[in-house]
Amino acid sequence: MSWADAVAEAAESEAVAAANAAPLPPLRSSYVPPHLRSKSLSPDAVAFCPSSLNGSTLPPVPLPGGGGGRVFGVGRAPRRSSRWGRGAGGRVHEPNPFELAAQFGGMDISDKENAVSAAINFDVYEDIPVDTSGYDVPPPANSFAEIDLGDALFLNIKRCKYVKPTPVQKHAIPILMAGRDLMACAQTGSGKTAAFCFPIISSVMRNHSLHQHIAPRGVRTTYPLALILSPTRELSCQIHEEAKKFSYQTGVRVAVVYGGAPIHQQLRDLERGVDILVATPGRLVDLVERARVSLQMIKYLVLDEADRMLDMGFEPQIRRIVEQVDMPHPGARQTMLFSATFPQEIQIEMLWGFVWPSWPNSIPLWGGVAASYFRWQDMWS
Numbered sequence: 450m451s452w453a454d455a456v457a458e459a460a461e462s463e464a465v466a467a468a469n470a471a472p473l474p475p476l477r478s479s480y481v482p483p484h485l486r487s488k489s490l491s492p493d494a495v496a497f498c499p500s501s502l503n504g505s506t507l508p509p510v511p512l513p514g515g516g517g518g519r520v521f522g523v524g525r526a527p528r529r530s531s532r533w534g535r536g537a538g539g540r541v542h543e544p545n546p547f548e549l550a551a552q553f554g555g556m557d558i559s560d561k562e563n564a565v566s567a568a569i570n571f572d573v574y575e576d577i578p579v580d581t582s583g584y585d586v587p588p589p590a591n592s593f594a595e596i597d598l599g600d601a602l603f604l605n606i607k608r609c610k611y612v613k614p615t616p617v618q619k620h621a622i623p624i625l626m627a628g629r630d631l632m633a634c635a636q637t638g639s640g641k642t643a644a645f646c647f648p649i650i651s652s653v654m655r656n657h658s659l660h661q662h663i664a665p666r667g668v669r670t671t672y673p674l675a676l677i678l679s680p681t682r683e684l685s686c687q688i689h690e691e692a693k694k695f696s697y698q699t700g701v702r703v704a705v706v707y708g709g710a711p712i713h714q715q716l717r718d719l720e721r722g723v724d725i726l727v728a729t730p731g732r733l734v735d736l737v738e739r740a741r742v743s744l745q746m747i748k749y750l751v752l753d754e755a756d757r758m759l760d761m762g763f764e765p766q767i768r769r770i771v772e773q774v775d776m777p778h779p780g781a782r783q784t785m786l787f788s789a790t791f792p793q794e795i796q797i798e799m800l801w802g803f804v805w806p807s808w809p810n811s812i813p814l815w816g817g818v819a820a821s822y823f824r825w826q827d828m829w830s
C-alpha cells in the first residue's frame with residue numbers, strides 16, 4: 450500500500466471510530482477539560498506556550514495543570530481514551546493531543562491538513578541541496594515507511610498527516626536511528642523537531658520498556674532517558690506539544706520544564722515519571738541542584754538551537770549540564786546538535802570542546818552560511 454493510501458485509510462478509520470464514539474459536547478470558545486471544570490484556574494494555569502498545530506499558532510489556552518505541564522497516564526500502556534479523566538484505580542488517562550489541539554483551535558481534520566501543506570512547501574524543499582559529511586553516512590530515507598520506527602509512532606505520523614519526510618528528516622532520521630551523533634543545520638520550519646523526536650521516541654519504545662516511571666515512595670528524583678535542551682520557554686513548549694503528539698499511546702512520557710514560570714506544577718509533572726524531558730538550561734540546572742532531576746540515565750541529548758543558546762549566554766549552564774553533573778559521557782549517550790542558522794566557527798569549537806571533548810581537531814569546518822541551504826555534520830560516537 451502506498452503511503453498516501455495508508456494516510457487515507459488511517460483518516461477513514463479514525464472518522465469511523467469518531468462516529469461510533471459518544472458525541473462530544475459542543476465546542477466552546479474557552480474550553481476547559483472536564484476534570485478542571487470544578488476548579489478555578491490560577492493565573493499561571495493559562496499557558497504561556499503557543500500550542501501549535503502543524504504550523505498554525507493557536508491562541509493561548511488554559512492548560513490542565515497550568516504552565517505547559519501535561520497530565521499523563523500512569524503505566525506503560527495507557528487505556529485508549531479521548532477524554533480527560535480518571536479510570537479505575539484513580540489512574541489518569543492520557544489525553545488525546547490531536548483531539549485537544551483540534552478543539553482548542555476550533556480546527557477540524559481538514560483544516561489541519563491545509564495547515565500542514567501551508568507549513569511545508571515540499572516543492573521548494575525538494576530542490577534544496579543537502580550536504581552531509583562524516584564516515585559511512587547512512588543513506589537518506591525517502592519515506593517514513595522505509596524506516597522501522599515502530600507501529601505506534603508510525604500511526605501518530607499518519608495522524609499528523611505527514612505524508613513524506615522533509616529533507617532534514619530524510620537525512621537525519623536514518624543517521625540517528627543508526628545510533629550516530631549528529632550536528633544538523635536546517636532552516637526554521639523545516640521539520641527539525643520530528644527529525645530528532647522520531648528516533649528518540651522509537652528507541653525509547655524499543656529499548657527501554659522497563660524504564661521505571663514512578664520513583665519508589667519517598668524518592669522524588671526523576672531519571673529521564675532523553676533530554677532536549679532549547680533556549681526559550683516558547684520553543685520548549687512547542688517541542689513538548691509536538692513530542693506529545695508523536696508519543697501518543699506509545700507509553701513514552703514527555704514533560705517540559707522552563708524558567709519564568711512557577712516551579713510547583715513542573716515538579717508535580719516530573720513526579721509522574723518522564724522519559725523525554727524538554728528543558729531550558731537554567732531551570733534544568735535548578736532542578737538538578739534540588740535533586741529533582743538526575744541525568745545519569747540520559748541516553749539521548751539534544752541541543753536544539755545550540756548556537757542561539759550560546760548567543761543567549763547559556764554556556765555556563767550547558768557546560769554544567771554536560772560536564773559537571775551526572776550526565777553520561779559522550780560515548781555512553783547519543784548527542785544531537787540542531788540549529789537553524791549555521792553556527793559560527795568559534796561556537797562550533799566551543800560546542801565540540803564540551804559536547805564532544807575527545808573529538809579530533811582535524812574536523813573540517815564550513816565557512817559561511819547560505820540561508821536556504823542545509824548543511825550537515827554527521828559524526829560517529
Ligand SMILES: Nc1ncnc2c1ncn2[C@@H]1O[C@H](COP(=O)(O)OP(=O)(O)OP(=O)(O)O)[C@@H](O)[C@H]1O
Nearest residue numbers: 503504568611613614615637638639640641642643
Ligand atoms: N514530514 C512532514 N510533513 C508535513 N508537515 C511536517 C512534516 N514535518 C514537520 N511538519 C510540520 O511543519 C511545521 C514545522 O516543523 P518544525 O516546527 O519541526 O520545524 P523546525 O525546523 O523545528 O522549526 P523551528 O526552527 O522554528 O523550530 C510543523 O507544523 C510540523 O508539524
